[in-house]
Amino acid sequence: MSSVVKSKDRAGIDFGRALKDGVIIGIIAFALLGPLVGLKTDQNMANELILQNRLGLAAILSVIVGVGRFLLSAFVYPWIAARGNRSKAAVTLAELEARARVTRGLSITGLIFLFVYPILIISLFGVQGSIKWVDNYGVQILIYVMLGWGLNIVIGLAGLLDLGYVAFYAVGAYSYALLAINFHLSFWVLLPVAGILAAFWGIILGFPVLRLRGDYLAIVTLAFGEIIRLVLINWKDFSGGSAGISSIPKVTMFGIYSFDVSAPNNFAKAFHLAASSAYYKVFLYYLILLLALLTAFITIRLRRLPIGRAWEALREDEVACRSLGINTTNTKLTAFAIGAMFGGFAGSFFAARQGFVSPESFIFMESAVIVAIVVLGGMGSMIGVALAAVAMIGGTELLRELDFLKLVFGKDFNPDQYRMLLFGLAMVIIMVWKPRGFVSARQPTAFLFKRKTVSGDLVKEGHG
Amino acid sequence: MSATDTKPLLTVRGVKTYYGNIIALKGVDIDVHQGEIVTLIGANGAGKSTLMMTICGNPRAREGSIVYDGEDITRLPTHEIARLRIAQSPEGRRIFPRMTVLENLQMGASIDGMEFFDTDIQYMFDLFPRLKERLHQRGGTLSGGEQQMLAIARALMARPKLLMLDEPSLGLAPLIVKQIFDAIRELNRRDGLTVFLVEQNAFHALKLAHRGYVMVNGVITMSGSGRELLENPEVRAAYLEGGAH
Numbered sequence: 001m002s003s004v005v006k007s008k009d010r011a012g013i014d015f016g017r018a019l020k021d022g023v024i025i026g027i028i029a030f031a032l033l034g035p036l037v038g039l040k041t042d043q044n045m046a047n048e049l050i051l052q053n054r055l056g057l058a059a060i061l062s063v064i065v066g067v068g069r070f071l072l073s074a075f076v077y078p079w080i081a082a083r084g085n086r087s088k089a090a091v092t093l094a095e096l097e098a099r100a101r102v103t104r105g106l107s108i109t110g111l112i113f114l115f116v117y118p119i120l121i122i123s124l125f126g127v128q129g130s131i132k133w134v135d136n137y138g139v140q141i142l143i144y145v146m147l148g149w150g151l152n153i154v155i156g157l158a159g160l161l162d163l164g165y166v167a168f169y170a171v172g173a174y175s176y177a178l179l180a181i182n183f184h185l186s187f188w189v190l191l192p193v194a195g196i197l198a199a200f201w202g203i204i205l206g207f208p209v210l211r212l213r214g215d216y217l218a219i220v221t222l223a224f225g226e227i228i229r230l231v232l233i234n235w236k237d238f239s240g241g242s243a244g245i246s247s248i249p250k251v252t253m254f255g256i257y258s259f260d261v262s263a264p265n266n267f268a269k270a271f272h273l274a275a276s277s278a279y280y281k282v283f284l285y286y287l288i289l290l291l292a293l294l295t296a297f298i299t300i301r302l303r304r305l306p307i308g309r310a311w312e313a314l315r316e317d318e319v320a321c322r323s324l325g326i327n328t329t330n331t332k333l334t335a336f337a338i339g340a341m342f343g344g345f346a347g348s349f350f351a352a353r354q355g356f357v358s359p360e361s362f363i364f365m366e367s368a369v370i371v372a373i374v375v376l377g378g379m380g381s382m383i384g385v386a387l388a389a390v391a392m393i394g395g396t397e398l399l400r401e402l403d404f405l406k407l408v409f410g411k412d413f414n415p416d417q418y419r420m421l422l423f424g425l426a427m428v429i430i431m432v433w434k435p436r437g438f439v440s441a442r443q444p445t446a447f448l449f450k451r452k453t454v455s456g457d458l459v460k461e462g463h464g
Numbered sequence: 465m466s467a468t469d470t471k472p473l474l475t476v477r478g479v480k481t482y483y484g485n486i487i488a489l490k491g492v493d494i495d496v497h498q499g500e501i502v503t504l505i506g507a508n509g510a511g512k513s514t515l516m517m518t519i520c521g522n523p524r525a526r527e528g529s530i531v532y533d534g535e536d537i538t539r540l541p542t543h544e545i546a547r548l549r550i551a552q553s554p555e556g557r558r559i560f561p562r563m564t565v566l567e568n569l570q571m572g573a574s575i576d577g578m579e580f581f582d583t584d585i586q587y588m589f590d591l592f593p594r595l596k597e598r599l600h601q602r603g604g605t606l607s608g609g610e611q612q613m614l615a616i617a618r619a620l621m622a623r624p625k626l627l628m629l630d631e632p633s634l635g636l637a638p639l640i641v642k643q644i645f646d647a648i649r650e651l652n653r654r655d656g657l658t659v660f661l662v663e664q665n666a667f668h669a670l671k672l673a674h675r676g677y678v679m680v681n682g683v684i685t686m687s688g689s690g691r692e693l694l695e696n697p698e699v700r701a702a703y704l705e706g707g708a709h
Contacts (some may be wrong), residue, residue: 096600306574313571316560323520323554325546325575325622444564444600 018074026066033058096444103443106383114289118282127278135281136397139288139353143346144393146292148373148385150342153299155371156380157308158335159315161218163367164205164225168198168340170232170362172347177245177357178238187251187352191345198344199337201228206336210329213318225367232359244358251352253283284353291349295342296382302338304445311335312380312445369393372423376430378437387438396423473498473626473658474519479528481511481518488514490682491528496626496660501652503661503669503690505703506679512662513555515679516630519660520552521545533625547575551624555631555662557615561604565595568603568614572621580623588617591647609640616644620651626658627651633665641665645672666703670694678703 038058044050117138121130147169154162175194179185209220232239239245250259257267259280268275302308310331313321321328351357369392377388402415434440474496481489488511496502506512518525521542530538537545546552560568569588573581589596592613598606603614612632619627629648633641645668651657663669670676670690678686678699686693693699
């Protein structure tokens with residue numbers, strides 16, 4: 001360890017020291033591995049105990065250890081030390097603006113990519129081949145991006161650890177499913193209704209937990225999520241119990257075109273295209289993309305308004321908030337309600353997309369995944385949450401693609417079964433490496449003098 | 465010296481505050497008049513901060529009354545008390561660490577919906593020029609003294625009629641303490657701001673204040689003008705031993 005401390009003082013890379021380090025560690029490794037790996041006892045045909053010599057293997061392993069140590073000493077430790085030395089305190093306006101520019105550039109690039117993604121996929125894989133990439137990846141990931149952004153309001157901005165977010169997702173899904181089937185209302189009418197109902201349940205959850213914070217809040221919200229699920233399972237007359245509700249109507253293109261195969265105004269027929277569910281998937285993709293962007297837009301707007309500032313202040317210090325005249329009760333309830341509303345939107349979309357809902361879709365695991373997305377992405381950061389959703393949901397979907405691993409591990413190997421293991425591993429690694437999430441820097445919402453002057457060059461003149 | 469004979473802005477009468485079953489304030493009477501700097505001194509655990517928090521409604525007084533500007537505020541919730549323009553800089557500063565200095569100041573101005581923000585922030589820069597330099601820095605990265613300045617400035621952004629400060633000198637270098645106390649004096653002289661100051665640093669507080677109260681074990685044991693208390697042998701023995709800090 002002492003070498004690590006010393007290397008901190010030197011700016012450059014000390015290859016000599018690193019080499020020495022590596023050689024010493026390699027020798028130690030060989031001393032350990034020599035007897036452990038290098039000598040193996042076995043039985044021969046005559047049932048005699050024989051000693052198998054595998055010193056070559058031990059040597060290879062030792063070399064790997066030594067090289068690893070050399071790389072650590074030469075590159076990784078100095079890099080970590082340099083990172084630690086960098087001062088994070090002083091931030092100038094110019095730096096903040098540069099950072100904001102980078103964020104804006106990233107967002108615009110990301111947006112353009114998202115909008116051309118289905119076109120790109122169709123041109124690459126054909127209409128029928130695009131279904132998997134648009135639906136399993138695109139739509140699936142975007143649902144979680146939207147859920148992550150919705151929960152981000154509650155956890156990331158207002159700092160209220162909500163482990164029962166899936167309850168609002170369920171409220172939205174069942175609202176659409178039941179109202180669409182029983183009252184034959186269209187998706188476009190029921191989308192806001194589902195949002196309002198979910199927001200209403202958000203307030204209902206909010207009231208009893210107003211006085212709770214941290215762990216206690218987490219437990220109560222977790223219980224709330226389970227209560228909703230158990231009610232859905234047991235109240236069979238209302239929700240169909242664990243069998244769920246099927247044949248939920250599809251979303252129509254504002255009533256003009258339908259995606260039902262039998263409907264006269266079927267989209268594919270109207271445009272004389274070959275019948276395929278791909279068009280519906282692409283339509284759903286753009287729908288969830290717009291819903292997610294609506295969530296992002298509203299969140300970004302709200303952050304600049306007094307209510308958004310109050311959320312963030314509440315996250316930082318509740319007592320100070322009250323002493324500044326902020327009604328913390330209302331602030332918390334609005335956070336719960338607005339967060340829940342977006343959950344409800346996503347839920348009704350989910351029901352329309354699946355055509356089937358059952359309590360199985362709203363287990364605690366879902367809440368945990370959404371919380372993980374928010375925490376891993378960096379609480380409060382929109383881009384971070386989106387990246388985390390891509391990594392976690394896209395990553396687990398990718399596991400299904402890894403069929404070639406069967407050649408290595410045998411026929412019974414199913415990479416999908418290792419989903420949770422990898423999920424947990426990824427969380428541990430990220431929490432060690434970046435304890436505040438992918439994007440931990442909080443973007444300030446206010447810059448002084450920017451309102452009056454347009455360009456950055458004029459900022460200096462703006463000082464009064 | 466100023467108007468000690470005007471009507472009291474804040475009247476506390478027979479206030480008893482409990483933490484569970486433990487009594488922290490055993491019937492406290494104090495008056496703060498318009499335009500005064502009043503200080504409350506006392507040892508650790510005497511109940512100074514509890515009194516200040518009780519005035520803010522957190523914890524609530526179980527008995528007694530607190531009247532502010534002719535209105536009984538004993539039962540009002542904290543945020544409504546704050547909206548009556550009682551600004552508080554709580555113990556331990558309690559700034560918002562991940563928000564920038566500017567955002568912290570905005571939070572202070574949120575009562576008025578930021579109406580006077582642009583003029584008021586210039587005033588804060590005059591009072592605490594350091595804040596201007598640190599404007600876009602996160603609150604948590606400021607030094608202790610700067611955080612204290614920010615806490616006071618944030619409270620002032622609410623345009624208070626009564627400013628309550630809990631131990632603004634806590635953990636600060638003597639030079640910074642002097643700066644902060646000078647700023648308080650300046651606010652009082654220039655704007656006639658009424659200040660209620662809770663302090664352990666009795667020497668500085670009594671020198672600054674028009675009047676002072678001494679609290680021991682949840683009871684006010686002495687009161688008088690700042691100078692009287694400074695010269696009082698008991699006060700000297702209990703709080704000023706070792707002379708000027």
